[in-house]
Amino acid sequence: MADLGRAALVVTLGLSVYALLAGAVAARANRRRLADSARNALFCSFASTLVAAAVLAVALARHDFSFSYVASHTNRALPTAYALSAFWGGQEGSLLLWLLILTGYGALAVALNRRLLRDLTAWVVPVFGGIATFFAFVLVAVASPFGTQTAPFDGAGLTPSLQNPYMVAHPPMLYLGYVGLSVPFAFAAGALLSGRTDERWIVATRRWTLAAWTFLGFGQLLGAHWAYVEVGWGGYYAWDPVENAALMPWLAATAFLHSVMIQERKGMLKVWNMVLVALAFELSVFGTFLTRSGVVNSIHSFARSSIGPWFLAFVVISSLFSLALIMWRLPLLKARTRLESALSREATFLYNNLLLVALCLTILWGVLFPILTQLVKGETRTIGRPYYDFFLRAFGLPLLLLMGIGPLIAWRKASVRALARTLAWPIAAAIAAGAALVAAGAGSSRPGLIAYTFSAFVLATIVVELVRGTRATGSVFALVARNRRRYGGYVVHAAVVLLAIGIAGSSAYSTTVERRLALGETMHVAGYSLTNRGVTVARKPNVTETRAHLAVTGPWSGSIASGNNDYVNPPEPSREVGIRTDWARAEDLYVIVDEAHPRTNLIYVEVLVKPLVNLIWVAGLVFLVGSGIALWPDAREQRRLVTRLVPAAP
Amino acid sequence: MALAVAGVLAVFLLYTAVAGRSTPTLTPSQVQGKSGKLAVVGTVVGPVRGDSHLAGGLRFRLADPQGRSTTRIAVTYRGDSPPPLFRAGRSVVVTGTYSGGRLEGTDIVTKCPSKYTASTPAS
Numbered sequence: 001m002a003d004l005g006r007a008a009l010v011v012t013l014g015l016s017v018y019a020l021l022a023g024a025v026a027a028r029a030n031r032r033r034l035a036d037s038a039r040n041a042l043f044c045s046f047a048s049t050l051v052a053a054a055v056l057a058v059a060l061a062r063h064d065f066s067f068s069y070v071a072s073h074t075n076r077a078l079p080t081a082y083a084l085s086a087f088w089g090g091q092e093g094s095l096l097l098w099l100l101i102l103t104g105y106g107a108l109a110v111a112l113n114r115r116l117l118r119d120l121t122a123w124v125v126p127v128f129g130g131i132a133t134f135f136a137f138v139l140v141a142v143a144s145p146f147g148t149q150t151a152p153f154d155g156a157g158l159t160p161s162l163q164n165p166y167m168v169a170h171p172p173m174l175y176l177g178y179v180g181l182s183v184p185f186a187f188a189a190g191a192l193l194s195g196r197t198d199e200r201w202i203v204a205t206r207r208w209t210l211a212a213w214t215f216l217g218f219g220q221l222l223g224a225h226w227a228y229v230e231v232g233w234g235g236y237y238a239w240d241p242v243e244n245a246a247l248m249p250w251l252a253a254t255a256f257l258h259s260v261m262i263q264e265r266k267g268m269l270k271v272w273n274m275v276l277v278a279l280a281f282e283l284s285v286f287g288t289f290l291t292r293s294g295v296v297n298s299i300h301s302f303a304r305s306s307i308g309p310w311f312l313a314f315v316v317i318s319s320l321f322s323l324a325l326i327m328w329r330l331p332l333l334k335a336r337t338r339l340e341s342a343l344s345r346e347a348t349f350l351y352n353n354l355l356l357v358a359l360c361l362t363i364l365w366g367v368l369f370p371i372l373t374q375l376v377k378g379e380t381r382t383i384g385r386p387y388y389d390f391f392l393r394a395f396g397l398p399l400l401l402l403m404g405i406g407p408l409i410a411w412r413k414a415s416v417r418a419l420a421r422t423l424a425w426p427i428a429a430a431i432a433a434g435a436a437l438v439a440a441g442a443g444s445s446r447p448g449l450i451a452y453t454f455s456a457f458v459l460a461t462i463v464v465e466l467v468r469g470t471r472a473t474g475s476v477f478a479l480v481a482r483n484r485r486r487y488g489g490y491v492v493h494a495a496v497v498l499l500a501i502g503i504a505g506s507s508a509y510s511t512t513v514e515r516r517l518a519l520g521e522t523m524h525v526a527g528y529s530l531t532n533r534g535v536t537v538a539r540k541p542n543v544t545e546t547r548a549h550l551a552v553t554g555p556w557s558g559s560i561a562s563g564n565n566d567y568v569n570p571p572e573p574s575r576e577v578g579i580r581t582d583w584a585r586a587e588d589l590y591v592i593v594d595e596a597h598p599r600t601n602l603i604y605v606e607v608l609v610k611p612l613v614n615l616i617w618v619a620g621l622v623f624l625v626g627s628g629i630a631l632w633p634d635a636r637e638q639r640r641l642v643t644r645l646v647p648a649a650p
Numbered sequence: 651m652a653l654a655v656a657g658v659l660a661v662f663l664l665y666t667a668v669a670g671r672s673t674p675t676l677t678p679s680q681v682q683g684k685s686g687k688l689a690v691v692g693t694v695v696g697p698v699r700g701d702s703h704l705a706g707g708l709r710f711r712l713a714d715p716q717g718r719s720t721t722r723i724a725v726t727y728r729g730d731s732p733p734p735l736f737r738a739g740r741s742v743v744v745t746g747t748y749s750g751g752r753l754e755g756t757d758i759v760t761k762c763p764s765k766y767t768a769s770t771p772a773s
Contacts, residue, residue, distance in 0.1 A: 233733075369672065370675060373672070379676070379680075380674065380675045380676065381672040381674050381675065382672060382673055382675045382689065383671055383672045383673075384671075384673065387671055514730060516703065564734050572735075573735060574734065575733070575734045594730060594731030595731045604703065604731050606730065
């Protein structure tokens with residue numbers, strides 16, 4: 001079995017090298033049959049990677065501990081779903097998943113565009129081949145998932161907190177996003193190599209980029225929810241390098257998704273878009289380097305490994321390659337039109353891009369800061385939450401405001417008077433919301449108040465747009481169907497507003513109280529009273545569950561339990577928090593029992609009241625709906641594209 | 651040009667914000683001769699004694715991660731209960747004030763097992 005997996009990976013490596021070299025020669029010499037052959041090699045590389053993936057999946061499902069990877073990441077007691085999820089749990093399996101998605105995406109993207117964009121895909125094939133060559137080489141020579149050993153009786157097992165449905169879905173979502181960004185990158189590089197730098201590569205990859213961005217965004221929210229309900233520290237995002245590694249490419253891709261609209265419509269920002277698409281791709285690979293090399297200290301216990309230098313080399317080489325390509329083709333990337341006014345939709349999109357990229361670079365700087373201080377000062381220095389929170393407010397709040405202005409401001413040139421007239425209702429709504437919030441006592445946090453006021457403004461702009469459009473078309477469904485991309489975008493904007501409200505509410509207005517409670521003692525937190533009703537211990541075959549029980553009175557009455565589990569195999573503890581959502585008050589009561597002593601019934605407890613935190617999870621669902629609308633096949637748009645692209649094709 | 655503007659904007663604000671807000675993050679072998687507020691990354695060495703809620707605090711030692719040095723530093727941690735994953739042999743980051751060869755800890759973070767970490771399989 002392991003030999004089959006190894007052989008399949010060697011075949012993938014060979015096919016990828018062939019797709020790279022033969023594809024490059026064919027594209028350069030315009031040899032059509034050789035280009036077809038290289039393209040077929042890319043298709044076949046997906047098939048051979050699929051064989052390798054199937055071998056690993058079968059080994060995991062069968063608990064075949066002769067595979068070192070299987071023995072290291074599963075045990076016999078592990079349910080099959082979690083055993084299969086170990087595929088992307090370890091480093092080698094993650095890389096194999098990356099290669100599988102990459103070759104699958106590459107084959108599909110090339111197959112779908114091979115007729116309409118033949119000249120361009122001839123160069124896209126070797127770019128995909130080059131990326132696949134790197135991953136296949138690492139899997140064959142540096143980090144193979146097919147190492148074997150004498151099978152032990154049982155495996156090492158899986159950390160209890162990872163035995164959670166969120167952890168089954170969260171990592172592959174992120175990989176679908178990370179790897180998805182290689183599609184626009186490959187087409188952008190193909191456009192530069194072929195000299196076809198018009199908008200066709202953008203049109204061909206728009207849905208790919210949107211899908212990758214959706215997976216990456218939703219994957220991060222799944223991870224945040226897992227942290228909230230399972231890890232039990234009361235938060236959902238810690239600005240850790242591993243978390244930031246997913247956020248940075250998402251921010252770059254967000255900027256790209258906005259700026260391509262300007263290129264499509266106005267023929268501007270061509271260089272900028274090339275830079276953004278390369279940045280998003282490089283950051284997605286760089287994130288893997290960060291998390292695997294051990295060069296930065298992370299609370300996430302990723303193993304240090306030998307793949308770090310290889311990834312760093314790949315990032316450096318591919319960045320230089322991208323930069324050289326852009327410099328080489330600069331004459332072809334001249335804008336068709338110029339920015340006419342600082343008060344226009346184009347300018348607003350540009351400001352949006354600058355803020356997104358500035359936020360992205362700020363986070364990158366924070367992640368790299370320990371490495372740079374070590375290199376310059378010989379001492380590692382880290383920067384923490386205040387730094388990131390400061391820049392999230394500095395760049396995030398203006399971004400929120402622009403999200404409302406951007407869709408309503410006129411193209412080319414807008415007048416202040418016309419803009420004020422257009423935004424009159426949203427401004428009135430924002431002022432009314434701000435005044436109501438101050439009256440309700442929300443003025444205790446200035447950033448929170450600004451975030452809420454801006455959120456009201458953006459929501460009002462969306463409502464104004466929907467009302468105006470519905471009046472014209474007669475139905476909101478007809479309106480959305482007529483321009484799915486635009487109105488899908490509005491729904492995504494609404495999701496971002498919900499996210500902003502949730503983050504502001506749960507961080508700026510949360511209450512935290514820690515107490516030592518003896519049996520029968522009561523503590524009071526933000527209108528709730530919690531009384532210690534004692535500690536119970538339940539011994540089960542693989543786990544001992546210790547729970548402190550608290551009676552709750554206040555906005556609602558009932559009980560809540562929290563404590564910890566001690567597992568036998570693997571011998572790990574896990575914290576079990578008590579969370580009760582009050583939808584009427586839109587807040588969570590979050591109870592963390594740090595210590596519970598069964599003999600004395602003494603507990604140390606931390607209670608958090610987190611207003612509006614659940615809007616973050618609701619935002620995830622709204623985000624999916626909005627992305628789904630924008631991604632949905634649109635026959636009218638397709639006809640427009642064919643009309644636009646076919647004459648451009650040779 | 652836009653990238654340059656974004657870069658300059660970011661660096662300027664970074665400079666103003668970062669100054670004075672970073673914390674030295676060291677291993678036990680690097681702590682010698684230092685003093686003041688810092689974070690120490692290391693592996694917990696037992697015995698772990700005491701109670702973080704009491705005046706005497708929770709007492710343990712920290713060794714360099716992955717045994718790169720034999721240096722140990724003494725830690726007294728006072729504050730909330732340590733995370734459930736805290737115990738001898740775990741990788742932790744302790745933030746506090748270092749003086750006289752002892753770290754007075756005010757915060758402990760244990761490594762979060764957000765990936766399946768390999769350990770020696772049962773035989």
